[in-house]
Amino acid sequence: MANTKNYGFSTKAIHIGEEPDFREGATGDVVIPIHLSTTFARKKVDKPTAGYEYTRSLNPTRNALEIKLASLENGRFGLAFASGLAAESTILLSLIKPGDHIVAFDDLYGGTKRLINQVFDNYNFNTSFVDAVDPKNIENAIKENTKLVWLESPTNPLLKVSDIKAISEITKRHGVILVVDNTFLSPYFQKPLDLGADIVVHSSTKYIGGHSDVLGGSVILNDEDLYKKIQYHQNAVGAVLAPFDSYLTLRGIKTLAIRLERHNKNAIEIAHYLEKHPKVIKVIYPGLKSHPQHELATKQATGYGGIISFEIAGTIDDAKAFLEKLNLFALAESLGGVESLIELPAVMTHASVAKEVREQIGISDTLVRISVGIEDVADLIADLEQALV
Ligand code: P1T
Numbered sequence: 001m002a003n004t005k006n007y008g009f010s011t012k013a014i015h016i017g018e019e020p021d022f023r024e025g026a027t028g029d030v031v032i033p034i035h036l037s038t039t040f041a042r043k044k045v046d047k048p049t050a051g052y053e054y055t056r057s058l059n060p061t062r063n064a065l066e067i068k069l070a071s072l073e074n075g076r077f078g079l080a081f082a083s084g085l086a087a088e089s090t091i092l093l094s095l096i097k098p099g100d101h102i103v104a105f106d107d108l109y110g111g112t113k114r115l116i117n118q119v120f121d122n123y124n125f126n127t128s129f130v131d132a133v134d135p136k137n138i139e140n141a142i143k144e145n146t147k148l149v150w151l152e153s154p155t156n157p158l159l160k161v162s163d164i165k166a167i168s169e170i171t172k173r174h175g176v177i178l179v180v181d182n183t184f185l186s187p188y189f190q191k192p193l194d195l196g197a198d199i200v201v202h203s204s205t206k207y208i209g210g211h212s213d214v215l216g217g218s219v220i221l222n223d224e225d226l227y228k229k230i231q232y233h234q235n236a237v238g239a240v241l242a243p244f245d246s247y248l249t250l251r252g253i254k255t256l257a258i259r260l261e262r263h264n265k266n267a268i269e270i271a272h273y274l275e276k277h278p279k280v281i282k283v284i285y286p287g288l289k290s291h292p293q294h295e296l297a298t299k300q301a302t303g304y305g306g307i308i309s310f311e312i313a314g315t316i317d318d319a320k321a322f323l324e325k326l327n328l329f330a331l332a333e334s335l336g337g338v339e340s341l342i343e344l345p346a347v348m349t350h351a352s353v354a355k356e357v358r359e360q361i362g363i364s365d366t367l368v369r370i371s372v373g374i375e376d377v378a379d380l381i382a383d384l385e386q387a388l389v
Pocket of ligand 1: 083084085086109111112152156181183184202203204205215216217333334335349
């Protein structure tokens, strides 16, 4: 395809990686076939057919997804894994050695914190968790042996926003690799590589897949040496995305832009509704003027996303009663699907974070997180209204 770099986001989302094959004997599919074969035959011992040998190393359907993911993040290379945590583990295994140090945002998905703090702790590397809202906290935490800075922006579940460009200037100065988890905004709203990040990671289980029917993780980057290291471990460790799951993810991506527009629009309306509700003490959403990093969020991304966190009045039992009274919002972990979900981070997604740590960073027992879906917003507000009594 000529001049693909100039294509708009949705054109890339639909076409890149899935160009019809018109070569002799090919069928011209407009959708990449699901190549279920785990192994690929060759005519000559020294010549794998079209570069394919074994699906863990390279699979045509996964490869199409990896090419598409890279193009959407304006990156050179993409890699697809079996889950977000599989992608994260592979980055850590590829780039960190015993004795190394990591600086990470103090608010991260509970599973990511558990991975860095508990699983990899056994491999003897240390992590400093800091509030990355102020880039100086990152700079102050960097030591001689710091290898990585790990951010989410906005964070899960407190939706804190950090200045990716300013932090990337710090990491470049110190020769440290900057990893940004872009799950909450997706490449449609935010492109961390353009802002100076070295590696973008996603739980593609969320907005990228978009339909709560496929787990996955992705890594996108520009640096060839880093890519080779992570690609080596993708194959050598083996936590790859399956061909059928690659297909589902490719299918989901095609509507990423229109889904995200609607998630964002619905979320803005719901955030305003919640802000006025007497039972709601505080609403956290980067699109609200009351959000402490609203200006930064507006500057570094083109939308605010579909996740809202809020504190409800009363006790944890009041919060549980509210969640259990909803009809349309499914009481479930995860986020980013077309259907609206609601959860209590202290008991669900962030239960693996110690209570003292949760309290210290602001994840109270009555903090509720919603993933606003793309349903009719009036129906979503009516559901919240009947449950917030
Ligand atoms: O679930 P998995 O695909 O392995 O992705 C992990 C992950 C990584 N990064 C972020 C920002 C995430 O939110 C997640 C998964 N989060 C949830 C399941 C959740 O409900 O928050």
